Amino acid sequence: MSGSAALLVLADGRFPAGGHAHSGGAEGAVKAGRLRGAGDLEHFCRGRLHTAGLTAAGLAAAAAAGHDPLALDEAADARTPSPALRRTARRLGRQMMRAARATWPSPALDELAAARPKGAHQPVVLGLAARSAGLTPLDAAYAAAYENISGPATAVVRLLSLDPFDATAVLARLAPETEQVAQTAARAADGPVEALPAASAPLLDLVAESHATWPVRLFAS
């Protein structure tokens, strides 16, 4: 069965799963002066895509492939050194769970929701949602990888009043790399959970920790 239309629903930036309130570390990078325009946005997104994006895509693909979601949730914890980002991932996972159970209800989602009432890691829930929607592991990896860069791009339009055409052009230029990352992640999902991608970006982790303590900020992360 072709699930392309369901993938569009899942990957739509307006899918009501809480992402709009998060910048994927872009707010911290803007404040630190490292992200000042469309050129920087491309570097930022490329870095995210090949690190946090690849890791998230691997977890999502593995969940869609039918790996045990609780084992994947632990694997996600192990791949997320920043406590602030673990909290964020679980909060967004809970929000994704609510949206997924409303859109593609399934016993597997119900079970994970019961086992992790305060939220499992978002990529795991995303992958399970994809599975419930009849999508493939590769589809889930696409959704996770794309969301990893589309979230910051949207946030930077708000943070810097960046030209929205420039921001969207960045996403388009990164499309071939997004495809590669999704394919790598989907291939890894054929193997054991331990061997899933574990790339991380130390600066994103550090900035997330300090961002979480700011009294005044536009985005939750």
Add this chain to the structure above:
Amino acid sequence: MHLDHQVTDPERHTHSAPATRADGSRRALRIGLGGPVGSGKTATVAALCRALRDRLSLAVVTNDIYTSEDAAFLLREAVLPPERISAVETGACPHTAIRDDISANLEAVEDLEEAVGPLDLVLVESGGDNLTATFSQGLIDAQIFVIDVAGGDDIPRKGGPGVSTADLLVINKTDLAPYVGSDLEGMARDAKAQRGELPVIFQSLRSEAGVGPVADWAREQLAAWTGGAAPAA
């Protein structure tokens, strides 16, 4: 035209906010307060808490745009114990958090109910926004739109979803009308033209009556929600 003014209809049931708890009892009534920046939403929430907290189990969710000022104000004023106040972050888009993607707000409401429940009433304050910002019916059961006389007396005439469809329109800061030259009768006429039979309350939190009429309205909503008599004032 808004087709569902009977938002406190006991039969109403949505996926996001079923009217009953897991054990079958009726969950807390959720009232949203929206309106432009600075119109008096937080002040009204604070006054409502003071008016209702002795008889009802209350909680508040605030949606600040880039700080937690509103939650901090409510905490400072000690209108409720801190565990009954929760702040949601909205990513620079307050209307998204109350209308297009309500998941964070739903979680805040549910967590409050779990932590300090059972609750009778949850007040959800939106971040200050524009005249089109209304709450999703998946989040709240009834909504109050708060405008003020100093923000321009032509706002009721301009209408928009908030002014024309909210379950209650509060026109706040009437004490300032003489100083800003606002025509209250004109505002009342325009509001009537926009809203038909839907209620409008003119309020000054600086006056004797204060939040009284809005508190009475909230008690009526709660009585209709629980299907019993209004709790005594």
